[in-house]
Amino acid sequence: MEKLYDVAIVGAGAAGIIATIAACQSHENVLLIEKLPKIGAKLKATGGGRCNLTNTLDEEQFMKSFGKQGRFMSDALKLFDATALREFFHDLGVQTHCPDGFRIFPVTHDSTTILTALQTKLKSLALDIQTNCSIESIIKEDELFIVKANEKSFKAKKVIVSTGGLGYPTLGAEGDGYEFAKSLGHSVTSLHPAMMPLLTKEQWGAQCRADTIANATIKVDIKKYKKLKACGDLIFTKNGIRGPVVLDFARDVTPILDKHGEVPILVNLTKGMNEDQIYKVFKNHSTLSTLETMQTILPLSIAQALCNECEVNAQEKFKNLEGIKREKLVKVLAWTPLTIIGHEGFKHAMITRGGVSLKEIEPKTMQSKIISGLYFCGEVMDLDGPCGGYNLQWSFSSGYLAGQLYD
Structure with missing residues (x-):
């Protein structure tokens, strides 16, 4: 006789694993299905392998960081917030800490620590785990779900879809969860890659790859999107920009890029200095060359590149430059223009922007x-949220709530 499961969890990432653990607390017949040979592949890669689990923001600020839909997660956070998450892992023998006062990591700074603890927990529970099991379809017949996979078929009273997004296809992300949702009558929003480097039309940044710009500010130079802004460390690449601030900013830029083809942005590389403050820097260093003065606020490579872009003689004193060139240089130092022309797609995207419509999901359950x-x-x-443990906390919180299987 074919086994009937109380619940089948489809996808063994962070959300699916903790949903499984939660479901096992009150259900006897639980099935976890994963298409890859091992569970938690993407979890292992999280945070560059360091596994930034969550952060110290309170519930209101945490939700606000996700934008206008952030309040959807209120019930999930009330049930399983950052404190509960840390206690959960502490009970599994994993110590966590907060070295920068904001981001929370396992003290080992190794995602393997987290994954091993979760695997050990799963082994202690009475459940079935099917790996190397690629789902073909999920249908509902006579109040039961039929999950078809490869040459197998599973029946369950309930199903939890925790298949993740489209980012990192090498780690199993193929967007199959979206297709399952649509086949069951759900709407899926437009999907965009997020949290990844961006490509620029300008090439001068390739000369500046050795330097990290701390506290850089990026904003979109289109009137309709003028409120979009991010701040953090920025790094130039051979053909664009990367760094934490770019990862956060990419979430907002990729949908605009799809619409407009390219996105003009402005970048402040001078730790927030405005034009008046920059003029003052030049005045206070009047005996130095323009390049030497710029080096007091910028790395040499970037200072030289910006002089070249503004067609300024870097060895000349600032006061001896033509007025129009002084004005141009100061404007560029206050807000350096760049043009985003593309990205490398989901191949390098840490997360997906978009997904199953929240309007069709009950936030309390x-x-x-x-x-x-x-x-x-x-x-x-x-x-989806920015860098800093937001998305992993959301995965754990939503998974834990879904695993309660409230009707």
């Missing part, structure tokens, strides 16, 4: 409003 017994958690839903 993570259950579908369309199909009873169907639940969603993690990145497959239309909710």
Whole structure:
């Protein structure tokens, strides 16, 4: 006789694993299905392998960081917030700490520590785990879900979809969860890669790859999107920009890029200095060359590149430059113009912007409003946050709530 599961969890990333652990607390027959040979592949790669689990923001600020849809996560955070997450891992023998006062990591700064603890926990529970099991379809017949995979078929009273997004396809991301959702009557928003380097039309940045610019500010130079802004460390690449500030900013830029083809941006590389403050710097260093003065606020490579872009004689004193060139240089130092022309797609995207419409999911339970017994958690839903432990906390919180299997 074919086994009937209380719940089948499809996808063994952060959200799926913790949903499974939560489901095992109150259900006997639990099935976890993963297409890859091992569970938690993307979790292992999180945070460059360091696994930034969460952060210290309070609930309101945390939700605000996700934008206008952030309040959707209120119930999930109330049930399983950063404190609960740290206590959960402490009970599994994993110590965490907050070295910079904001981001929370395992003290080992090694994602393997987290993954090993979760694997050990799963082994202690009475459940079935199917790896190397690629799902073909999920349908509902006579109040039961039929999950077809390869040459196998599973029956379950409830299903949790935790398949993640499209980022890092080498780690199993193929967007199959979106197709399952649509086949069951759900809407999926437009999907965009997020958290990745960006490509620029300008090439002078290739000369500046050795230097990291701390506290750089980026904003979109299109009136309609003038409120879009991010601040953090920036690094120039051979053909664009990367760094934490770019990863955050990419979430907002990729949808605009799809619409307009290219996106003009302005970058402050001088730690927030405005034109008046920059003029004052030149005045206070009047005995130095223009390049030497710029080096007091910028790395040499960037100072030289900007002089070249403004067609300024870097060895000349600032006061001896033509007035129009002085004005241009100061404007560029205050807000350096760049043009975003592309990115490398989902291949290098850490997360996906977009997903299963939140309007069709009950935030108090993570259950579908369309199909009873169907639940969603993690990145497959239309909710994403910036760098800094936001997305992993959301995966754990939503997974834990979905695993309660409230009706």
